[in-house]
Amino acid sequence: MAFVEFRDVRKTYRMGEVEVAAVDGMTFDIEEGELVVVVGPSGAGKTTLLNMLGGMDSCTSGTIVLDGREVSSFDARELTYYRRYDIGFVFQFYNLVQNLTALENVELASQICKDPLDAADVLRQVGLGHRLDNFPAQLSGGEQQRVAIARALAKNPKLLLCDEPTGALDYQTGKAILKLLQDTSRVMGRTVVLITHNQAFTAIADRVIHVREGRAAGVEVNERPVSAETIEW
Numbered sequence: 154m155a156f157v158e159f160r161d162v163r164k165t166y167r168m169g170e171v172e173v174a175a176v177d178g179m180t181f182d183i184e185e186g187e188l189v190v191v192v193g194p195s196g197a198g199k200t201t202l203l204n205m206l207g208g209m210d211s212c213t214s215g216t217i218v219l220d221g222r223e224v225s226s227f228d229a230r231e232l233t234y235y236r237r238y239d240i241g242f243v244f245q246f247y248n249l250v251q252n253l254t255a256l257e258n259v260e261l262a263s264q265i266c267k268d269p270l271d272a273a274d275v276l277r278q279v280g281l282g283h284r285l286d287n288f289p290a291q292l293s294g295g296e297q298q299r300v301a302i303a304r305a306l307a308k309n310p311k312l313l314l315c316d317e318p319t320g321a322l323d324y325q326t327g328k329a330i331l332k333l334l335q336d337t338s339r340v341m342g343r344t345v346v347l348i349t350h351n352q353a354f355t356a357i358a359d360r361v362i363h364v365r366e367g368r369a370a371g372v373e374v375n376e377r378p379v380s381a382e383t384i385e386w
Protein backbone atom coordinates (compact mmCIF):
# COMPACT_ATOMS: atom_id res chain seq x y z
CA MET A 154 0.00 0.00 0.00
CA ALA A 155 1.34 3.44 -0.93
CA PHE A 156 1.68 6.22 1.68
CA VAL A 157 -1.00 8.24 -0.11
CA GLU A 158 -3.62 6.63 -2.33
CA PHE A 159 -6.22 8.42 -4.43
CA ARG A 160 -8.64 5.95 -6.02
CA ASP A 161 -11.20 7.17 -8.54
CA VAL A 162 -11.81 10.31 -6.48
CA ARG A 163 -14.59 12.65 -7.57
CA LYS A 164 -15.68 16.04 -6.33
CA THR A 165 -18.75 17.68 -7.80
CA TYR A 166 -20.15 21.06 -6.90
CA ARG A 167 -23.75 21.93 -7.58
CA MET A 168 -24.36 25.45 -8.86
CA GLY A 169 -28.11 25.80 -9.29
CA GLU A 170 -29.12 23.31 -11.98
CA VAL A 171 -25.56 22.69 -13.09
CA GLU A 172 -23.12 20.17 -11.63
CA VAL A 173 -19.40 20.98 -11.95
CA ALA A 174 -16.98 18.06 -11.67
CA ALA A 175 -13.91 19.80 -10.20
CA VAL A 176 -12.20 16.42 -9.78
CA ASP A 177 -13.54 13.72 -12.05
CA GLY A 178 -12.18 10.25 -11.28
CA MET A 179 -8.62 10.88 -10.11
CA THR A 180 -6.25 8.02 -9.28
CA PHE A 181 -2.60 8.20 -8.15
CA ASP A 182 -0.15 7.08 -5.44
CA ILE A 183 2.49 8.99 -3.48
CA GLU A 184 5.33 7.31 -1.57
CA GLU A 185 6.60 8.51 1.79
CA GLY A 186 9.39 11.10 1.65
CA GLU A 187 8.73 12.15 -1.94
CA LEU A 188 8.60 15.66 -3.30
CA VAL A 189 5.54 15.60 -5.55
CA VAL A 190 4.70 18.34 -8.02
CA VAL A 191 1.07 18.53 -9.13
CA VAL A 192 0.94 20.57 -12.31
CA GLY A 193 -1.84 21.64 -14.62
CA PRO A 194 -3.64 24.63 -16.12
CA SER A 195 -6.00 26.93 -14.26
CA GLY A 196 -9.27 25.19 -13.41
CA ALA A 197 -7.82 21.68 -13.84
CA GLY A 198 -8.70 20.69 -10.27
CA LYS A 199 -5.37 21.09 -8.44
CA THR A 200 -6.64 23.08 -5.47
CA THR A 201 -9.68 20.82 -5.12
CA LEU A 202 -7.32 17.81 -5.02
CA LEU A 203 -5.16 19.47 -2.37
CA ASN A 204 -8.17 20.48 -0.28
CA MET A 205 -9.43 16.90 -0.22
CA LEU A 206 -5.99 15.51 0.58
CA GLY A 207 -5.68 18.06 3.38
CA GLY A 208 -9.10 17.28 4.87
CA MET A 209 -10.47 20.76 4.12
CA ASP A 210 -13.02 19.34 1.73
CA SER A 211 -14.57 15.89 1.40
CA CYS A 212 -14.85 13.90 -1.81
CA THR A 213 -18.16 13.07 -3.46
CA SER A 214 -16.99 9.50 -4.20
CA GLY A 215 -13.81 7.44 -4.30
CA THR A 216 -11.18 6.63 -1.68
CA ILE A 217 -8.39 8.70 -0.14
CA VAL A 218 -5.88 6.96 2.13
CA LEU A 219 -2.97 8.46 4.08
CA ASP A 220 -0.58 6.19 5.95
CA GLY A 221 -3.07 3.34 6.09
CA ARG A 222 -6.03 5.44 7.28
CA GLU A 223 -9.05 6.08 5.07
CA VAL A 224 -9.40 9.85 5.17
CA SER A 225 -12.38 9.75 2.79
CA SER A 226 -14.47 7.99 5.44
CA PHE A 227 -13.64 10.46 8.27
CA ASP A 228 -16.46 12.41 9.93
CA ALA A 229 -16.14 16.14 10.69
CA ARG A 230 -14.49 15.58 14.06
CA GLU A 231 -11.93 13.13 12.65
CA LEU A 232 -11.19 15.58 9.84
CA THR A 233 -10.49 18.32 12.40
CA TYR A 234 -7.92 16.12 14.15
CA TYR A 235 -6.50 15.06 10.80
CA ARG A 236 -5.97 18.69 9.72
CA ARG A 237 -4.55 19.56 13.11
CA TYR A 238 -2.15 16.67 13.64
CA ASP A 239 -1.33 15.18 10.27
CA ILE A 240 -1.20 18.03 7.75
CA GLY A 241 0.98 21.12 7.36
CA PHE A 242 -0.25 23.78 4.94
CA VAL A 243 1.68 26.44 3.05
CA PHE A 244 -0.26 28.94 0.95
CA GLN A 245 0.69 31.53 -1.66
CA PHE A 246 0.04 34.39 0.79
CA TYR A 247 1.75 33.39 4.01
CA ASN A 248 -1.22 34.05 6.36
CA LEU A 249 0.95 35.00 9.33
CA VAL A 250 -0.50 36.68 12.42
CA GLN A 251 0.77 40.25 12.07
CA ASN A 252 1.05 41.11 15.77
CA LEU A 253 3.05 38.01 16.65
CA THR A 254 6.78 37.56 16.06
CA ALA A 255 8.17 34.86 13.76
CA LEU A 256 8.82 32.66 16.79
CA GLU A 257 5.35 33.27 18.25
CA ASN A 258 3.70 32.50 14.90
CA VAL A 259 5.40 29.11 14.86
CA GLU A 260 4.72 28.47 18.57
CA LEU A 261 1.03 29.21 18.02
CA ALA A 262 0.76 26.29 15.61
CA SER A 263 2.84 23.98 17.82
CA GLN A 264 0.50 24.60 20.75
CA ILE A 265 -2.40 22.76 19.10
CA CYS A 266 -0.31 19.68 18.25
CA LYS A 267 0.44 16.43 20.00
CA ASP A 268 4.12 16.11 19.25
CA PRO A 269 5.43 19.46 17.97
CA LEU A 270 9.05 20.22 17.14
CA ASP A 271 10.86 23.08 18.89
CA ALA A 272 9.75 26.31 17.19
CA ALA A 273 13.15 28.04 17.37
CA ASP A 274 14.92 24.93 16.04
CA VAL A 275 12.61 24.74 13.03
CA LEU A 276 13.05 28.45 12.31
CA ARG A 277 16.82 27.91 12.38
CA GLN A 278 16.41 24.97 9.96
CA VAL A 279 14.65 27.21 7.46
CA GLY A 280 17.41 29.81 7.75
CA LEU A 281 15.70 32.28 10.07
CA GLY A 282 17.67 31.83 13.29
CA HIS A 283 18.47 35.56 13.23
CA ARG A 284 14.86 36.64 12.73
CA LEU A 285 13.05 34.95 15.62
CA ASP A 286 11.90 38.19 17.25
CA ASN A 287 10.87 40.06 14.11
CA PHE A 288 7.25 40.76 13.23
CA PRO A 289 5.98 39.77 9.75
CA ALA A 290 6.01 43.41 8.57
CA GLN A 291 9.76 43.51 9.31
CA LEU A 292 10.41 40.48 7.08
CA SER A 293 10.71 40.16 3.30
CA GLY A 294 8.18 38.07 1.36
CA GLY A 295 10.63 35.17 1.14
CA GLU A 296 11.33 35.34 4.87
CA GLN A 297 7.61 35.40 5.64
CA GLN A 298 7.14 32.31 3.48
CA ARG A 299 9.97 30.64 5.44
CA VAL A 300 8.11 31.40 8.66
CA ALA A 301 4.96 29.89 7.13
CA ILE A 302 6.93 26.76 6.15
CA ALA A 303 8.46 26.57 9.66
CA ARG A 304 4.98 26.92 11.16
CA ALA A 305 3.74 24.00 9.05
CA LEU A 306 6.80 21.85 9.78
CA ALA A 307 6.78 22.51 13.55
CA LYS A 308 3.53 20.55 13.70
CA ASN A 309 5.60 17.52 12.71
CA PRO A 310 3.03 16.66 10.02
CA LYS A 311 2.83 13.51 7.93
CA LEU A 312 2.28 15.58 4.83
CA LEU A 313 3.29 19.11 3.85
CA LEU A 314 0.85 20.58 1.31
CA CYS A 315 1.87 23.70 -0.59
CA ASP A 316 -0.48 25.63 -2.88
CA GLU A 317 1.51 27.86 -5.28
CA PRO A 318 4.06 28.66 -2.51
CA THR A 319 6.22 30.83 -4.79
CA GLY A 320 3.31 32.60 -6.49
CA ALA A 321 3.80 35.90 -4.66
CA LEU A 322 7.61 35.90 -4.74
CA ASP A 323 10.19 37.26 -7.18
CA TYR A 324 12.24 34.85 -9.28
CA GLN A 325 15.31 34.41 -7.05
CA THR A 326 13.31 34.27 -3.81
CA GLY A 327 10.92 31.79 -5.39
CA LYS A 328 13.87 29.57 -6.30
CA ALA A 329 15.21 29.71 -2.75
CA ILE A 330 11.81 28.66 -1.39
CA LEU A 331 11.66 25.78 -3.88
CA LYS A 332 15.12 24.71 -2.71
CA LEU A 333 13.93 24.79 0.89
CA LEU A 334 10.92 22.63 0.00
CA GLN A 335 13.14 20.21 -1.89
CA ASP A 336 15.47 19.98 1.13
CA THR A 337 12.44 19.46 3.35
CA SER A 338 11.87 16.24 1.45
CA ARG A 339 15.49 15.24 0.73
CA VAL A 340 17.17 16.20 4.00
CA MET A 341 14.33 16.07 6.52
CA GLY A 342 12.60 13.11 4.81
CA ARG A 343 9.17 14.77 4.71
CA THR A 344 6.52 14.04 2.11
CA VAL A 345 5.86 17.32 0.29
CA VAL A 346 3.11 17.98 -2.26
CA LEU A 347 3.43 21.19 -4.22
CA ILE A 348 0.84 22.44 -6.65
CA THR A 349 1.75 24.81 -9.43
CA HIS A 350 0.90 25.83 -12.98
CA ASN A 351 4.64 26.18 -13.70
CA GLN A 352 5.92 23.25 -15.83
CA ALA A 353 9.55 24.10 -15.00
CA PHE A 354 9.03 22.92 -11.42
CA THR A 355 8.46 19.35 -12.60
CA ALA A 356 12.23 18.84 -13.04
CA ILE A 357 12.85 19.00 -9.27
CA ALA A 358 10.15 16.49 -8.31
CA ASP A 359 10.49 12.81 -7.43
CA ARG A 360 7.00 12.36 -8.86
CA VAL A 361 4.96 14.54 -11.19
CA ILE A 362 1.17 14.37 -11.37
CA HIS A 363 -0.21 16.09 -14.47
CA VAL A 364 -3.78 17.22 -13.85
CA ARG A 365 -6.12 17.98 -16.72
CA GLU A 366 -9.89 18.42 -16.63
CA GLY A 367 -10.22 16.91 -13.18
CA ARG A 368 -8.12 13.83 -13.88
CA ALA A 369 -4.56 12.66 -13.33
CA ALA A 370 -3.70 12.73 -17.02
CA GLY A 371 -0.22 11.30 -16.42
CA VAL A 372 2.00 10.36 -13.48
CA GLU A 373 5.78 10.29 -13.95
CA VAL A 374 8.39 9.05 -11.51
CA ASN A 375 11.48 11.17 -12.02
CA GLU A 376 14.60 9.02 -11.61
CA ARG A 377 16.91 12.03 -11.65
CA PRO A 378 15.33 15.10 -10.14
CA VAL A 379 17.54 18.17 -10.48
CA SER A 380 18.34 20.66 -7.75
CA ALA A 381 15.91 23.57 -7.46
CA GLU A 382 18.85 25.95 -7.90
CA THR A 383 19.42 24.79 -11.49
CA ILE A 384 15.95 25.20 -12.99
CA GLU A 385 14.91 28.28 -14.94
CA TRP A 386 11.59 29.67 -16.08
Ligand SMILES: Nc1ncnc2c1ncn2[C@@H]1O[C@H](COP(=O)(O)OP(=O)(O)OP(=O)(O)O)[C@@H](O)[C@H]1O
Nearest residue numbers: 166173174175194195196197198199200201202350
Ligand atom coordinates in the same frame (compact mmCIF):
# COMPACT_ATOMS: atom_id res chain seq x y z
N1 LIG B 1 -16.60 25.69 -4.37
C1 LIG B 1 -16.78 25.55 -5.69
N2 LIG B 1 -17.99 25.67 -6.26
C2 LIG B 1 -18.16 25.52 -7.58
N3 LIG B 1 -17.16 25.22 -8.44
C3 LIG B 1 -15.94 25.10 -7.96
C4 LIG B 1 -15.65 25.25 -6.56
N4 LIG B 1 -14.33 25.07 -6.37
C5 LIG B 1 -13.80 24.81 -7.58
N5 LIG B 1 -14.76 24.83 -8.54
C6 LIG B 1 -14.55 24.60 -9.98
O1 LIG B 1 -13.85 23.38 -10.15
C7 LIG B 1 -12.85 23.51 -11.17
C8 LIG B 1 -11.47 23.19 -10.58
O2 LIG B 1 -11.09 24.23 -9.69
P1 LIG B 1 -9.69 24.26 -8.91
O3 LIG B 1 -9.67 25.50 -8.10
O4 LIG B 1 -9.50 22.98 -8.20
O5 LIG B 1 -8.64 24.35 -10.11
P2 LIG B 1 -7.09 24.71 -10.08
O6 LIG B 1 -6.43 23.74 -11.00
O7 LIG B 1 -6.61 24.76 -8.68
O8 LIG B 1 -7.08 26.16 -10.74
P3 LIG B 1 -6.10 27.42 -10.41
O9 LIG B 1 -4.74 27.03 -10.89
O10 LIG B 1 -6.71 28.53 -11.23
O11 LIG B 1 -6.17 27.67 -8.93
C9 LIG B 1 -12.97 24.90 -11.73
O12 LIG B 1 -13.78 24.83 -12.88
C10 LIG B 1 -13.67 25.66 -10.63
O13 LIG B 1 -14.43 26.73 -11.12
